[in-house]
Amino acid sequence: MARAFTPKVITANALIEGDVIYLAADDSWTRNLCMAELITDEAHAQLRLLDAERRSNEAVGVYLADAVPGGNGPEPTHFREDFRRKGPSNYAHGKQEEANHV
Amino acid sequence: MYKYNDFDAAFLAERNRQFRAQVERRIAGNLTEDEFKPLRLMNGLYLQLHAYMLRVAIPYGTLSGAQMDQLALLADKWDKGYGHFTTRQNIQYNWPKLTDVPDMLDALADVNLHAIQTSGNTIRNVTADHFAGAAADEIEDPRPVAELIRQWSTDHPEFQFMGRKFKIAVSGAAADRAVLKAHDLAVRIVRDDTGQTGYQILVGGGLGRTPMIGKVLNDFLPKADLLPYIEAVVSVWNQIGRRDNKYKARIKITVHEHGLDDIRSRVEERFAQLKPTFGGFDQDLLMQIEAHFAAPAFRDAPVASFDRAYDSDPLFRSWADTNLTEHRAPGYAIVTVSLKKHGETPGDATSDQMRALAAIARQYGHDELRISHEQNVILPHVHRSDLPAVYAALRAVDLHTANIGLVSDIIACPGMDYCALATARSIPVAQQIATRFDALKLEHDIGHLQIKISGCINACGHHHVGHIGILGLDRAGVENYQITLGGDATWDAAIGERAGPGFAYDEIVPAIERLVRGYLDMRQGPGETFLAAYRRLGLAPFKAYLYPEAQANAA
Numbered sequence: 294m295a296r297a298f299t300p301k302v303i304t305a306n307a308l309i310e311g312d313v314i315y316l317a318a319d320d321s322w323t324r325n326l327c328m329a330e331l332i333t334d335e336a337h338a339q340l341r342l343l344d345a346e347r348r349s350n351e352a353v354g355v356y357l358a359d360a361v362p363g364g365n366g367p368e369p370t371h372f373r374e375d376f377r378r379k380g381p382s383n384y385a386h387g388k389q390e391e392a393n394h395v
Numbered sequence: 396m397y398k399y400n401d402f403d404a405a406f407l408a409e410r411n412r413q414f415r416a417q418v419e420r421r422i423a424g425n426l427t428e429d430e431f432k433p434l435r436l437m438n439g440l441y442l443q444l445h446a447y448m449l450r451v452a453i454p455y456g457t458l459s460g461a462q463m464d465q466l467a468l469l470a471d472k473w474d475k476g477y478g479h480f481t482t483r484q485n486i487q488y489n490w491p492k493l494t495d496v497p498d499m500l501d502a503l504a505d506v507n508l509h510a511i512q513t514s515g516n517t518i519r520n521v522t523a524d525h526f527a528g529a530a531a532d533e534i535e536d537p538r539p540v541a542e543l544i545r546q547w548s549t550d551h552p553e554f555q556f557m558g559r560k561f562k563i564a565v566s567g568a569a570a571d572r573a574v575l576k577a578h579d580l581a582v583r584i585v586r587d588d589t590g591q592t593g594y595q596i597l598v599g600g601g602l603g604r605t606p607m608i609g610k611v612l613n614d615f616l617p618k619a620d621l622l623p624y625i626e627a628v629v630s631v632w633n634q635i636g637r638r639d640n641k642y643k644a645r646i647k648i649t650v651h652e653h654g655l656d657d658i659r660s661r662v663e664e665r666f667a668q669l670k671p672t673f674g675g676f677d678q679d680l681l682m683q684i685e686a687h688f689a690a691p692a693f694r695d696a697p698v699a700s701f702d703r704a705y706d707s708d709p710l711f712r713s714w715a716d717t718n719l720t721e722h723r724a725p726g727y728a729i730v731t732v733s734l735k736k737h738g739e740t741p742g743d744a745t746s747d748q749m750r751a752l753a754a755i756a757r758q759y760g761h762d763e764l765r766i767s768h769e770q771n772v773i774l775p776h777v778h779r780s781d782l783p784a785v786y787a788a789l790r791a792v793d794l795h796t797a798n799i800g801l802v803s804d805i806i807a808c809p810g811m812d813y814c815a816l817a818t819a820r821s822i823p824v825a826q827q828i829a830t831r832f833d834a835l836k837l838e839h840d841i842g843h844l845q846i847k848i849s850g851c852i853n854a855c856g857h858h859h860v861g862h863i864g865i866l867g868l869d870r871a872g873v874e875n876y877q878i879t880l881g882g883d884a885t886w887d888a889a890i891g892e893r894a895g896p897g898f899a900y901d902e903i904v905p906a907i908e909r910l911v912r913g914y915l916d917m918r919q920g921p922g923e924t925f926l927a928a929y930r931r932l933g934l935a936p937f938k939a940y941l942y943p944e945a946q947a948n949a950a
């Protein structure tokens with residue numbers, strides 16, 4: 294039996310701001326992992342990746358990152374993706390800062 | 396301090412104009428990221444975990460007050476009000492927007508600073524002894540040579556797309572404060588038996604995946620031969636260095652594979668071809684550069700006010716005992732300003748702190764500042780009578796931490812809080828170690844102890860040459876920290892030995908505490924440093940403190 298496919302999100306850095314972005318189901322880029330499209334099918338993931346990679350004027354370094362469904366949308370499985378969705382741990386900068394401003 | 400001439404200024408303006416156009420073409424969609432990336436890297440612009448990062452060179456670590464003020468301005472205007480000083484005497488801005496970077500580069504050019512060749516497979520920012528021009532043990536100020544190398548290597552057509560990067564360090568003193576033996580090439584100003592000065596050339600040092608200690612390629616190079624000789628070294632490596640595997644591309648591997656003698660004879664052959672083509676212009680240029688680095692007019696004044704403060708103020712005394720170094724001029728001292736306040740990020744300075752340092756340098760320090768590879772700031776020339784005022788001014792901006800060379804004076808790379816290559820965090824580990832030892836009130840008792848932390852095998856945090864080195868790794872999806880012991884960053888350079896299995900994120904600080912307490916138990920007295928005790932005792936007794944369970948199980 295083939296190995297089960299780990300769900301994925303599509304993520305990248307924004308071309309101008311350089312911050313972390315995720316692809317949402319409606320094809321928009323979102324700054325929040327919980328709003329990203331959680332892709333559970335491998336073939337669909339590859340297609341979405343190709344689509345996203347073509348948008349090189351919006352996003353840099355597009356890739357598929359492992360994620361799992363959570364109570365409030367996708368959640369990271371690896372600590373690197375956890376830092377990317379929050380920001381650095383030495384200052385409340387990055388996404389954690391933006392969250393405070395909302 | 397070197398001041399740009401018309402040629403330098405025009406060159407930089409043109410480079411910045413080109414980069415501005417490249418950014419515009421990228422945004423307009425006329426350049427792909429694959430095309431743009433090498434161009435932005437040539438200009439020090441990385442894309443990191445959370446944002447772009449601009450790495451600005453501080454050549455041989457030297458800054459004027461005006462330059463420091465401008466670094467503060469960049470931090471306020473285009474970043475988040477701070478900058479991070481690195482082990483390569485650079486400053487990094489962690490949050491610029493792509494569209495702002497051309498303006499940042501223009502603002503840097505206004506004060507003779509740039510970000511050229513702070514990345515890419517080129518000759519990188521030339522580093523130097525941070526006490527250059529001030530140290531009591533100095534034969535000659537190494538900065539004119541460093542500036543000569545900077546000018547020669549900047550945009551050198553043969554060396555823009557090499558197999559890998561190439562790092563050069565320069566020192567002119569007896570003690571090595573520039574980690575010479577961890578560089579691809581190092582120039583050490585030496586004096587021979589007849590009193591002549593010349594250069595000892597080291598090659599093939601480097602940290603990273605395969606750490607190696609640099610070896611002496613030439614014991615005494617006549618001064619006039621410097622540039623053609625360095626060009627010969629880089630050129631030989633550029634030709635025979637491996638390009639099939641980027642992990643084997645650095646000159647340390649080339650030297651290792653070919654042997655030092657083979658490299659030496661190739662370099663000499665190439666040197667013989669190159670030398671006549673230089674024709675002496677390099678020596679004329681060096682003479683012009685030397686004039687820029689004339690020593691300031693040191694004054695002769697009584698130091699009674701220093702003595703009074705030293706005798707009456709215990710905080711000042713503690714700071715003076717740890718943060719001052721002997722100066723070559725009578726009545727003067729070298730001040731090391733710690734960017735390692737307990738619990739803060741090593742190497743970070745706010746814009747207010749940068750402006751305060753600039754003001755102090757102008758008022759009390761002949762307008763000179765240095766950045767050390769240890770991520771601290773140096774005021775190289777302060778008269779002792781001014782030290783109480785300097786201390787008070789540093790206190791006002793929280794820069795008076797008295798911990799130079801102590802356990803909390805930690806080198807830490809940005810690690811996974813910023814760096815896209817990281818496998819684990821380094822900053823919070825440094826913060827917690829410093830906070831812990833501060834709470835224990837043990838650090839002055841422990842004495843000289845260098846902890847160096849890297850967030851991945853690339854070793855930007857110099858962990859291999861830390862007395863205690865910490866390397867952050869990703870072990871099956873969790874952060875894990877490997878300890879090495881007995882490394883040394885001085886002229887007696889040594890690569891630390893791996894102590895054993897790594898520690899989880901929440902175990903690493905207690906492990907370091909056990910280790911240091913073990914040292915306190917075992918040392919022959921306060922005069923025996925951690926490193927000296929390690930050299931006397933070897934790894935085994937320290938392991939017993941690091942891994943008490945293993946010890947218990949074996950019993």
Ligand code: SF4
Nearest residue numbers: 808814817850851855
């Ligand atoms: S050592 Fe690794 S994690 Fe640290 S700055 Fe260098 S590349 Fe990044």
